[in-house]
Each structure stands twice: as structure tokens, then as C-alpha cells.
Amino acid sequence: MTFNRRTFLGTGVAAAAALQAPMVLGAAKPRVVVIGGGAGGATAARYIAKGSKGAIDVTLVEPSRSYYTCFFSNLYIGGFRELSSIAHSYGKLASEYGINVVHDWAVGIDRDAKTVTLAGGAWLPYDRLVLSPGIDFIDGAVGGWDVTAQNKMPHAYKAGSQSELLKAQIESMPEGGTFAMVAPPNPFRCPPGPYERVSMIAHVLKERNPTAKIIIADPKPKFSKMALFQEGWANHYDGMIDWIGPDFGGDIVSVDPGAMTVTIDGEVTKVDACNVIPAMKAGRICEMAGITEGNWAPVDGRTMQSRLDENIHVLGDACAQGDMPKSGFSANSQAKVAAMAVRAALTDSKMFPAKFSNTCWSLIGTNDGVKVGATYEATEEKIAKVDGFISQTGESGELREATYEESIGWYAGITSDMFG
Structure with a gap:
């Protein structure tokens, strides 16, 4: 100052x-x-x-x-x-x-x-x-991107106007257009978040623009609820989503917001909308x-x-x-x-004594909710996981709908707990 x-x-x-x-x-x-x-x-x-x-x-x-x-x-x-x-x-x-x-x-x-x-x-x-x-966000985490480019390639990882902007860009994509996401490395806010977001974007495109494509460039070899998301993508959005992990260059990515291009391991792709989620x-x-x-x-x-x-x-x-x-x-x-x-x-x-818990719910498609969570206790060294749970692949539609409804109740409860 x-x-x-x-x-x-x-x-x-x-x-x-x-x-x-x-x-x-x-x-x-x-x-x-x-x-x-x-x-x-x-x-x-x-x-x-x-x-x-x-x-x-x-x-x-x-x-x-x-x-x-x-x-x-x-x-x-x-x-x-x-x-x-x-x-x-x-x-x-x-x-x-x-x-x-x-x-x-x-x-x-x-x-x-x-x-x-x-x-x-x-x-x-x-x-x-x-x-x-x-x-x-960490400066320089994604080549070609910084916060001055967030209006062309929004991060939408701080909710509000960025969420509105990303939603508008998705809905304005041309027929058969391409959406790209640059996913972040660990650790980052809400580990299932990018993949729930891809699911929600696919849901919108399936209704409005069914020939559109989604590319995910990901520096991680695996991600939270990976099997659940991939099962859901195959069930709801078959052929629409292409996840590119580090084995295929997902960790070698740069963008050009002016030209609206994403370069993955040297291959340049023109995109119509792009969500860049940098390292945090x-x-x-x-x-x-x-x-x-x-x-x-x-x-x-x-x-x-x-x-x-x-x-x-x-x-x-x-x-x-x-x-x-x-x-x-x-x-x-x-x-x-x-x-x-x-x-x-x-x-x-x-x-x-300190006790902790966490559950992360994700929506993959209409009434298709999944969750992962655990309980924790504090030790001298760290907060340590005690036990955990996760939704399973192949669950019934009734169970998935109940999981989604559970998340709605949790949202009402936590926001009341936060704001009174």
C-alpha cells in the first residue's frame, strides 16, 4: 500500500x-x-x-x-x-x-x-x-492466460458474474461448435468441480446444440469420481466429451484468447468457448x-x-x-x-477434540447425483482421514435421484448455517 x-x-x-x-x-x-x-x-x-x-x-x-x-x-x-x-x-x-x-x-x-x-x-x-x-490463481500457470483474459476465456471458479459469462458463451456457441476446458493440477478448490461442470455444459449442449464437442485438457492422470463421471458421460452424452490426460499431452497446454485457440501438445484447435481453470x-x-x-x-x-x-x-x-x-x-x-x-x-x-466431515455431491445429468465423502480427526501432524464413502457405478436411477435430492437439502442447510 x-x-x-x-x-x-x-x-x-x-x-x-x-x-x-x-x-x-x-x-x-x-x-x-x-x-x-x-x-x-x-x-x-x-x-x-x-x-x-x-x-x-x-x-x-x-x-x-x-x-x-x-x-x-x-x-x-x-x-x-x-x-x-x-x-x-x-x-x-x-x-x-x-x-x-x-x-x-x-x-x-x-x-x-x-x-x-x-x-x-x-x-x-x-x-x-x-x-x-x-x-x-498462480500467474503463468496456463501459457497465454492471465486474469486479464478472463472475459474471453472465463475461469468461473469464483462464482457470480464469471458464471453468468461462461453460461452465456456456452449458449451462444455455433451449431456443431467446440468447447474446451483446461483443468487445473492438484490441489485445487472442489476436486469434482471441473467434471461436474463438463457434465452440466454437456447437458446444455445436448438440448441446444447436440452436434457440439467438448475437449478437456487435464494435467492429471485421474480425477475425483473419475469412474462415475465417465460412466455418466457415456450414458448421457455418448461421443460428445473427449478427455485428454497427460499421456496424450493434457499437461502441455497453452491458449490464445485473442485467436480463441487451445494448443495441446503442439496441436492447435480453434474453439468457440473455453473455460480456463488455472493452478491455485x-x-x-x-x-x-x-x-x-x-x-x-x-x-x-x-x-x-x-x-x-x-x-x-x-x-x-x-x-x-x-x-x-x-x-x-x-x-x-x-x-x-x-x-x-x-x-x-x-x-x-x-x-x-476437533472432528471434521466432508461430502461433495455432483450432478451428472437430470436426477443423476453422485457423492464422495469422509470423516476426519485432528492429529498433531495434520487433519487425518478416518473413513470414507463414494457412490458406486451401476447404481439404480432411484438411488441417484435420492442422492441428488440429498444434495438439495444439504445446500439449504449449509447456507442457513453460514448466513443465519
């Missing part, structure tokens, strides 16, 4: 006000700042505020006034949901739980002073800081705080505390914690453990 005299004076006044306000008001409450209002951050803020019964002053920093869930955004692309159905506001967190919701960007963290700097110039002091910023890393605020090692922020799974700063907890996609996948369910589960740890540290409430 660049400071001039006016900026310095403005932020200094804001900082002084923020630092002195609890003393002036006589509150003297411990202060928690949560950065990021998704499945991890919103849940953590709510559980800290609710569980402490007002004993902790909670501030949630999130630039967006409406949060669009990345989970279920593929169903919007496939025509199974409206965009408004995955949009959520923060009104109840403020009105019902007393959380101070600040719509601004966090642009700096001073770990020694325990302050967060906002883009608008204010400073927020904290006793504990919770970071749940989601993901950012922790949201940038984690790097700015100096709590990352490599691309992710390591944590102690017993409390979700950063291994580099005990006063910071990191949740969800941004953290390196062990065996759990990066998913909304995981972030929500981790947030409850972090909230318990924060309350125990600041109010002497009880701390219980």
Missing part, C-alpha cells in the same frame, strides 16, 4: 478511533476480525458471535455485498438453478448476531501490532484473526500476512491456528491441513473447530 500524508493521517485517525472505541465505550471485549465471508468465514463469524453470547466483538470483512456460492454454481450453468438461488446476503449476521459486517478489501496485516488495514483506509485491531479468503494458491491476503509456505497456509488441525502465528486461524481453501479436500463443506466444518478454539482462548469456554 502506498502512503501519502493524507492517506497516513486518514488511516491514523481511523486506527486511533478503532483502537480507542472499546475503552471509550467501556466494553473492553476481546476482538476477532474475520476476513472472507464464504463457507469458512461466515460460519466462523456466526459461531464465534453466537457461541460467545456477545462476549466477543466480531467483525467480518468481505468486499461483496452478495455472496455467490461456488458450490452449486455448476447447476446454474446447467440450467438446474437460477443465479439468484446461489446468492446470499449478510443482513442476518449483522441484525441477528451483532456482527460488524464491513464491505471492503483487506489490504494489509501487521502481525506485531495485530491490525488489519482496509482499502478504504481504516485499521481494525484484533486479538484473534480468522482468514478464509478462498483461492487466487491461497488467497493473497495470506501471502501478505506472511503465513504461507509455498502456495498454501499451513495450520494445526486441532485449532486451525496458523503454524506461523498462533493468533491467526486459517480456514477452507487457503489452508494446508492434511487430508481434507478444499470444499465448502470442509470450510464450514473447519470453521466450527476454529470458532470453538477462538472462544476457548478468549473467554475460557470449553475446547473439545
Whole structure:
């Protein structure tokens, strides 16, 4: 951040006000700042505020006034949901739980002073800081692509306007046209996500443009629920989808957004729409705080505390914690453990052993739902998988429909748990 005299004076006044306000008001409450209002951050803020019964002053920093869930955004692309159905506001967190919701960007963290700097110039002091910023993309991960090309070749891995853009591009493809996806390397947000997305795009094209083709360039030799997706693609979209793994050059890919071409192992293909999902890393605020090692922020799974700063907890996609996948369910589960740890540290409430769970549902075609999941426990080294389950190939239509209906119920439950 660049400071001039006016900026310095403005932020200094804001900082002084923020630092002195609890003393002036006589509150003297411990202060928690949560950065990021998704499945991890919103849940953590709510559980800290609710569980402490007002004993902790909670501030949630999130630039967006409406949060669009990345989970279920593929169903919007496939025509199974409206965009408004995955949009959520923060009104109840403020009105019902007393959380101070600040719509601004966090642009700096001073770990020694325990302050967060906002883009608008204010400073927020904290006793504990919770970071749940989601993901950012690694520069240069896909040759020829960076975020300035996201309007021509959208990533749609941060839901909202990018989801709308990708859906519009798919629906505008010419008859018999070609759609390409550049899939990401591990680890990344929502491991089944790209393949559910391909399923939803194929569903749209089967109805609107049945002679269109889909190419997936994938650097991985296998992917989450691979057998289930490939079975579903053969059943619903036979001959439409061509998955190209690393054995055939799926790991040697570049794009030209201006020319709308994808080059796979030297072979150039003209495409009509292209979804580039680059390699990922922790949201940038984690790097700015100096709590990352490599691309992710390591944590102690017993409390979700950063291994580099005990006063910071990191949740969800941004953290390196062990065996759990990066998913909304995981972030929500981790947030409850972090909230318990924060309350125990600041109010002497009880701390219980950390337990976690995760389930990822995917829709392959109409009423054809599949799932994978596991339970986990925290060890000194990591969050470790205890046991797991996965849908099986050849399941009945009734079971697959029940799995899809289960996912609808889960979505309603988790978003209520996040936003009140």
C-alpha cells in the first residue's frame, strides 16, 4: 500500500478511533476480525458471535455485498438453478448476531501490532484473526492466460458474474461448435468441480446444440469420481466429451484468447468457448500476512491456528491441513473447530477434540447425483482421514435421484448455517 500524508493521517485517525472505541465505550471485549465471508468465514463469524453470547466483538470483512456460492454454481450453468438461488446476503449476521459486517478489501496485516488495514483506509485491531479468503490463481500457470483474459476465456471458479459469462458463451456457441476446458493440477478448490461442470455444459449442449464437442485438457492422470463421471458421460452424452490426460499431452497446454485457440501438445484447435481453470494458491491476503509456505497456509488441525502465528486461524481453501479436500463443506466444518478454539482462548469456554466431515455431491445429468465423502480427526501432524464413502457405478436411477435430492437439502442447510 502506498502512503501519502493524507492517506497516513486518514488511516491514523481511523486506527486511533478503532483502537480507542472499546475503552471509550467501556466494553473492553476481546476482538476477532474475520476476513472472507464464504463457507469458512461466515460460519466462523456466526459461531464465534453466537457461541460467545456477545462476549466477543466480531467483525467480518468481505468486499461483496452478495455472496455467490461456488458450490452449486455448476447447476446454474446447467440450467438446474437460477443465479439468484446461489446468492446470499449478510443482513442476518449483522441484525441477528451483532456482527460488524464491513464491505471492503483487506489490504494489509501487521502481525506485531495485530491490525488489519482496509482499502478504504481504516485499521481494525484484533486479538484473534480468522482468514478464509478462498483461492487466487498462480500467474503463468496456463501459457497465454492471465486474469486479464478472463472475459474471453472465463475461469468461473469464483462464482457470480464469471458464471453468468461462461453460461452465456456456452449458449451462444455455433451449431456443431467446440468447447474446451483446461483443468487445473492438484490441489485445487472442489476436486469434482471441473467434471461436474463438463457434465452440466454437456447437458446444455445436448438440448441446444447436440452436434457440439467438448475437449478437456487435464494435467492429471485421474480425477475425483473419475469412474462415475465417465460412466455418466457415456450414458448421457455418448461421443460428445473427449478427455485428454497427460499421456496424450493434457499437461502441455497453452491458449490464445485473442485467436480463441487451445494448443495441446503442439496441436492447435480453434474453439468457440473455453473455460480456463488455472493452478491455485491461497488467497493473497495470506501471502501478505506472511503465513504461507509455498502456495498454501499451513495450520494445526486441532485449532486451525496458523503454524506461523498462533493468533491467526486459517480456514477452507487457503489452508494446508492434511487430508481434507478444499470444499465448502470442509470450510464450514473447519470453521466450527476454529470458532470453538477462538472462544476457548478468549473467554475460557470449553475446547473439545476437533472432528471434521466432508461430502461433495455432483450432478451428472437430470436426477443423476453422485457423492464422495469422509470423516476426519485432528492429529498433531495434520487433519487425518478416518473413513470414507463414494457412490458406486451401476447404481439404480432411484438411488441417484435420492442422492441428488440429498444434495438439495444439504445446500439449504449449509447456507442457513453460514448466513443465519
